Amino acid sequence: MREITIGQYIPGNSAIHRLDPRTKILITFAFMILLFVIDDFTGYVFPVAFIIAASILSGISVRYMVRGLRPLLVIILLTFILNLFLIKGRVIYEIGPLSITYEGLYQGTFMVLRLVLLIVGTSLLTLTTSPITLTDGIESLLKPFSKIGVPAHELAMMMTIALRFIPTLMEETDKIMKAQMARGADFSSGNIIKRAKSVVPILVPLFISAFRRADELAMAMESRCYRGGENRTRMKKLQMTWEDLAAFIATGVLAAGCLASRFLW
């Protein structure tokens, strides 16, 4: 259970780590939108270069980021295969009723590349931003909407708490699984019904402990007089620097490249 690393924050002090979380969130959004602007292979030069540059600056290797794709391999493969067989056009190869077309091959590769870049690009955000800074950034970005009734602070607090407890619950699951395995439980064999039944000895203790933790946390927050977002000041104010400016300029170049690749060439 502990071996899942997809998008997990890697502490560091690189230029990318130091960026304001708001900058990183906005750039990630821009990056995602720009990926959908691109309509041919040459356009991918820009996001790929962008990712490589960010990887070098952040000190996190592209290889490590690509490793994070492994849990999503099924989705990626499915995308490729569906495109490969379902798009009509010039036939290259035929297997029974199915046929591979030139257009399908093109479109499949194109979509897979888009998907991979999408995942790698967004994982770069969470890899270089601690969950707490991330929610700070989200709260700050949502603040203008609080006038129309978006509970920015509450949402951010909920996210902070949820993120904070993911590792705890994973550890807890691991521990409970091991405790039940020590009593001879078997989670990996038998048919579907048997396997579904075998998770009961994990889920019941896990829920009980999650509720207990929630209760204790609420109590601890209340006894420290927590009462939501109004008039709350912060210890660490978010501040943009020249590095953020540089990041926005780089994103501007990326945007120009992507748009040019679509509309000019």
Next chain:
Amino acid sequence: MPIIVKNLTHIYMPGTPFESVALQDVNWTVEDGEFWGLIGHTGSGKSTLIQHLNGLLKPTSGEVIIDGVNINERGVNLKEIRQKVGLVFQFPEHQLFEETVEKDVAFGPRNMDLPEEEVNRRVKEALELVGLNYNEIKDRSPFELSGGQMRRVAIAGVLAMKPKVLILDEPTVGLDPKGRDEILREIVKLREEQNITVILVSHSMEDIAKLVDKIAVMHKGRIVDSGTPKEIFKNYQGLISIGLDIPQITHLMLRLKQKGKDVATDVLSVDEAEAEILKVVRGKGRA
């Protein structure tokens, strides 16, 4: 049924930025019927080590041989090993899940595919071993019991598998003094009656000194010292330097010695200390 640990190294999440070495070149042999205490600071690798002893974790390198079976070998029956080596985790009451105490204790034996009468017999026996009244408690929900009772039910859940080696990770943590004494007394009784090997992980030097025959000291993923309690607690400076301690009463004797009293310092229990102090005091009186 000896357990032999040879050059055991365990690394968590190798090849990622989160890589950490939990055990390094550990060698350890546990013979039949021995009562071991395993001590070490938080994060010294105690939990990782004991999880190797019933195959919950596999070595990154090195060997763990349980009753002649190497857990690294392909096709090893881990279920059988886990039946032979019972492991009671910290806060074992957090693993309870059934509607009734009886069903929960029966979880282990049922997983072993035993006939129903045998399961029932074992449940009854295990509950009585931990000092609970079978008829009174069997139909109650484990979640309405007191903390001490819940823990005993959880321990019974492991005992019902009739392990030959019982490993307990901090079995008394978080209990009141009465519950603590009861659990420890039951462990001693269990060992005498069933003649099983016991490994006790604990932070309480008092409990360790009082109960076990041999101690293994862990520090930064290695076993740095092992021997009888007297041998181990003699090296009190070494223990203190790695964040451990010696029993209070041994402290007292050391202080007396420093004050120039001619007492033995390898004293581990209050009774022994009393005899030793009386000897010195009376010796003086006569002179």
